[in-house]
Amino acid sequence: MIEIRRIKKAFGKTEAVRGVTLTVSKGEFFGLLGPNGAGKTTTINILSTLLKPDAGTVRIGGYDVQREAAQCKQLIGVVPQELALYDDLSAMENLIFWGRLYNIKRADAAERSLEMLRLFELDHRRNSLLKTFSGGMKRRVNIAAAMIHRPEILLMDEPTVGVDPQSRHQIYQILAQFSAQGITIIYTTHQMDEVEKLCSRIGIIDHGKLIACGTLDELRAFSGDSQLIVVTFENIQPDKLEMLKKKFSQSVKIADDRLSFKTENVAADLPPLISLCTELGLIIRHVAIERANLETIFLSLTGRKLRE
Amino acid sequence: MIKIALKDIRIFLRDIKGLLLTFLLPIVLITLFGLAFGGLARNSAKDRPANIYVADLDSSAASIQTIQKLDSLDEIALTPISLAVGKENVMNGNKLAMLVFYQGFGDSIESGGTEPVELFYDDARELEANLIQYALISNLMEIMGSQSIRKKIMKSVNQRFPDIDSSIMANIEDEIALQFTPVSNKEDTLSATTTIGSQIGSLKVSPLARKKSIDWALIQSFAGTAVMMLLFGVAAIGSSLLGERDEGTLKRLLYAPMNPLQILFGKMLYSMLLATIQLIVMLAFTVWVLGLEINGNLFYVFLLIITTAYACASFGVFIASISGSRKQAESLATIVILIMSAIGGSMIPLFFMPAFMRKMAVVTINYWSIQGFFDTLGRNAGFMDIALSIAMLLLIGTAMTVVSAFLFRKHIYKVA
Incomplete structure (x- = not known):
C-alpha cells in the first residue's frame, strides 16, 4: 500500500530524513517510533504530499506522491499533531466542512459526520462550538475529521498528545476498529506503550534514519537479546567509561552518566561488570535489569533514551 | 474556494465584536469625519469665517454685487x-489671501468672456489657502456662473446666426433667462427641454440642469473613511491566513485534494464579499441617515464598490503573503494603511x-x-x-494578487 524508497529531506544544513526505505502493507498498523526531531513528522509530511522529498520516491496505493498528488490525497487521511479545527464552528460544522473539501455532497457529509461523532461518542455535543470541548474531545474530533472522507490510509502524527487516559483508551479502541476494517495506519509517536499495544509492526527512526523495523519480537531479536543491564554512575569519567566499552565490546552503549549492557545471561555478566567498574573507580548509583521492551531496544540501538 | 469563503463567513457571523467593529465603527467615523469636514450640521453651526482681503479694481455693478x-x-x-x-x-504674513477683481470684470461677464479675478495667497499657508480656494471657486461659480453662461450662450448664438431676427433673439434670451431663474419661481421647467424650432429652424436650446446641492x-467622509476601514478589515482577514498556518488548519487544508491557491482565493473571496457588504452598508447609512444625495448612476457606484472591494481584498492577502507571522502582518498592515490613508x-x-503629495497619492487604493x-456620487460622471x-483599482488589485499567489506558494513549504 505504501512504498517508501530511499527518501531524503533536508532543511538547510539539517538533514531531517536520511535515506528512509519502508514498505507498509494494506491493513497494517505500523508504528513509527522515535524521539523528538528524529524525522517522524517530516516523513508524514512527505507521505501526505505536503513536502517534496529531495531524493527518493514514495508510492501510495500505486500512485506517486509527487506526480499524482491528487489521487494520493483522496486515499489518505491525516491526523496532524495540532488540533487543526475551527473553534468557532460546532463539531458537526467542522466535520462537514472538512468532508466538503473532499467533494462529498453536503447531505452525505452531514450523514458521515454524525456517524463519526457517534463512533467517537460525541454525538450528544454535535452542535456545541468546539471551543467548549475538552482537549480529549477535540483530539477525538481531530481524528474524526481525518476519517470523514473514508480514506484507505490513515497517517497519524502523535495523535494522543495531551489526551487524558480515558479518551486515549477510547481512541485506541476506535483505531483498532479501523485497523480491523482494513484501513492501513501509520502511527508516529514517542509513547512506547501505545506502539506496543496497537502496532503490528514497528519502525524505529533516529536522526532521520530508520534504524530498525519489524514486529516487537523481531525487534527484540534484532537488538540482540531479551535483557539489559543498565548502570547509572555517580561520577562520570568518560575515559574510564570508554575503557569499559572496549572491554565489553559492542554490547555496551554509553550515554551521559549511564551504561547499558545487553546480555543473555545476567547472572554471568553482571559480577564482572560491577568488578570492573569498581576497579576503574567508577561509583555506581543505580543498577537495573530490564527485559527488552521498546524503550530498552531503543536504548540498546542508540544508547539514548527515547524521550531525550 | 467557495467552501472556504462560506466557512469564514459563518465564523465571522458568530463574532459579535468583529461584527460591531466591521459595521459600527466605520459608521461612527463617517459621522465624525462628516462633522469635521463640515458636511453635517453645516447650517446650524456658527463657524468662524475665513477673513481675506478683497481689492475691487473694477468697481462695476457686477463686481460690487459679487463681493457683497x-x-x-x-x-x-x-x-x-x-x-x-x-x-x-x-x-x-499678516493676511492669508487677497481676492482681486481686475478692471473689466463687469464687462467680461456682460460679454460672456473670461472673468479677470485672481487670488493671491501666502504660500507658507498653502493648506489654508487651498480651503479658501475651494470655498471661493464653488461660490464664485454659483454667483457669477449663471450670468456669465447666459451671456456666453447669447454670444455664441449671435456669432453662429448673425442674420437672426432681433425679436427671435429676444425670445431666445428670455427662454435662456427663464432656465436660470431661481428654483422657487419655476419648478415646472427644471427638467423640461424647450424647443423653439418653429422660429429658428433647427436650433434646439436645452436648459442647463439645475445645479444640485452636492x-x-x-x-x-464616506469615501475616505470607508476605504480606510475596509483596508483595516481585509488586512485582518489576510492575517487570519497566517493564523490558520499557526493553528495548523492551513496544513489540514493543504492535505485536501485542491490547488493550494484555492485557499488564497477563498480568503480573497471572503474578504471581497465582506468588503462589498461593508461598503454598501456604509453608503446606505451615509445616504439614508446623513442625507447624502447620490447624483450619479447607481450601477457605476456599484461597479466602483466591487472594484474597491477587490483591490482591498488583494491588499489583505498581499500583506499576509509578505509577512512572516500574524503579528508582523498586523503591524505592517497598520503602517501601510495609515500611510496610504494619509497620502491617498x-x-x-x-485638495488640501x-x-x-497629490502626485504621490496615485499609488494608493484610497486615491482611486x-x-x-467623487465622480459617481457627486459629479454624475459617465x-x-x-x-x-476602475482600471487603476483593478490593476493594483491584480498586481497584488499575482505577487501574493507567488509568495503564498513559497510559504506553503514553510507550513510543514
Missing part, C-alpha cells in the same frame, strides 16, 4: 483694501494637499477609490470618467 454676495456667506469674510497694501500684507464633505486622501481631502466615489479609477 461673497461677503454674505458664512464661511468667507471680505475686508476691502487696495491692491498694493493687500499684497504687501499677504507677503508679510455635499462634497459628506462624500469625502482618506484622512485629509486631496500640496501638488507633490475616493476619486471614483463610464469613461470613472474608467480610469
Whole structure:
C-alpha cells in the first residue's frame, strides 16, 4: 500500500530524513517510533504530499506522491499533531466542512459526520462550538475529521498528545476498529506503550534514519537479546567509561552518566561488570535489569533514551 | 474556494465584536469625519469665517454685487483694501489671501468672456489657502456662473446666426433667462427641454440642469473613511491566513485534494464579499441617515464598490503573503494603511494637499477609490470618467494578487 524508497529531506544544513526505505502493507498498523526531531513528522509530511522529498520516491496505493498528488490525497487521511479545527464552528460544522473539501455532497457529509461523532461518542455535543470541548474531545474530533472522507490510509502524527487516559483508551479502541476494517495506519509517536499495544509492526527512526523495523519480537531479536543491564554512575569519567566499552565490546552503549549492557545471561555478566567498574573507580548509583521492551531496544540501538 | 469563503463567513457571523467593529465603527467615523469636514450640521453651526482681503479694481455693478454676495456667506469674510497694501500684507504674513477683481470684470461677464479675478495667497499657508480656494471657486461659480453662461450662450448664438431676427433673439434670451431663474419661481421647467424650432429652424436650446446641492464633505467622509476601514478589515482577514498556518488548519487544508491557491482565493473571496457588504452598508447609512444625495448612476457606484472591494481584498492577502507571522502582518498592515490613508486622501481631502503629495497619492487604493466615489456620487460622471479609477483599482488589485499567489506558494513549504 505504501512504498517508501530511499527518501531524503533536508532543511538547510539539517538533514531531517536520511535515506528512509519502508514498505507498509494494506491493513497494517505500523508504528513509527522515535524521539523528538528524529524525522517522524517530516516523513508524514512527505507521505501526505505536503513536502517534496529531495531524493527518493514514495508510492501510495500505486500512485506517486509527487506526480499524482491528487489521487494520493483522496486515499489518505491525516491526523496532524495540532488540533487543526475551527473553534468557532460546532463539531458537526467542522466535520462537514472538512468532508466538503473532499467533494462529498453536503447531505452525505452531514450523514458521515454524525456517524463519526457517534463512533467517537460525541454525538450528544454535535452542535456545541468546539471551543467548549475538552482537549480529549477535540483530539477525538481531530481524528474524526481525518476519517470523514473514508480514506484507505490513515497517517497519524502523535495523535494522543495531551489526551487524558480515558479518551486515549477510547481512541485506541476506535483505531483498532479501523485497523480491523482494513484501513492501513501509520502511527508516529514517542509513547512506547501505545506502539506496543496497537502496532503490528514497528519502525524505529533516529536522526532521520530508520534504524530498525519489524514486529516487537523481531525487534527484540534484532537488538540482540531479551535483557539489559543498565548502570547509572555517580561520577562520570568518560575515559574510564570508554575503557569499559572496549572491554565489553559492542554490547555496551554509553550515554551521559549511564551504561547499558545487553546480555543473555545476567547472572554471568553482571559480577564482572560491577568488578570492573569498581576497579576503574567508577561509583555506581543505580543498577537495573530490564527485559527488552521498546524503550530498552531503543536504548540498546542508540544508547539514548527515547524521550531525550 | 467557495467552501472556504462560506466557512469564514459563518465564523465571522458568530463574532459579535468583529461584527460591531466591521459595521459600527466605520459608521461612527463617517459621522465624525462628516462633522469635521463640515458636511453635517453645516447650517446650524456658527463657524468662524475665513477673513481675506478683497481689492475691487473694477468697481462695476457686477463686481460690487459679487463681493457683497461673497461677503454674505458664512464661511468667507471680505475686508476691502487696495491692491498694493493687500499684497504687501499677504507677503508679510499678516493676511492669508487677497481676492482681486481686475478692471473689466463687469464687462467680461456682460460679454460672456473670461472673468479677470485672481487670488493671491501666502504660500507658507498653502493648506489654508487651498480651503479658501475651494470655498471661493464653488461660490464664485454659483454667483457669477449663471450670468456669465447666459451671456456666453447669447454670444455664441449671435456669432453662429448673425442674420437672426432681433425679436427671435429676444425670445431666445428670455427662454435662456427663464432656465436660470431661481428654483422657487419655476419648478415646472427644471427638467423640461424647450424647443423653439418653429422660429429658428433647427436650433434646439436645452436648459442647463439645475445645479444640485452636492455635499462634497459628506462624500469625502464616506469615501475616505470607508476605504480606510475596509483596508483595516481585509488586512485582518489576510492575517487570519497566517493564523490558520499557526493553528495548523492551513496544513489540514493543504492535505485536501485542491490547488493550494484555492485557499488564497477563498480568503480573497471572503474578504471581497465582506468588503462589498461593508461598503454598501456604509453608503446606505451615509445616504439614508446623513442625507447624502447620490447624483450619479447607481450601477457605476456599484461597479466602483466591487472594484474597491477587490483591490482591498488583494491588499489583505498581499500583506499576509509578505509577512512572516500574524503579528508582523498586523503591524505592517497598520503602517501601510495609515500611510496610504494619509497620502491617498482618506484622512485629509486631496485638495488640501500640496501638488507633490497629490502626485504621490496615485499609488494608493484610497486615491482611486475616493476619486471614483467623487465622480459617481457627486459629479454624475459617465463610464469613461470613472474608467480610469476602475482600471487603476483593478490593476493594483491584480498586481497584488499575482505577487501574493507567488509568495503564498513559497510559504506553503514553510507550513510543514
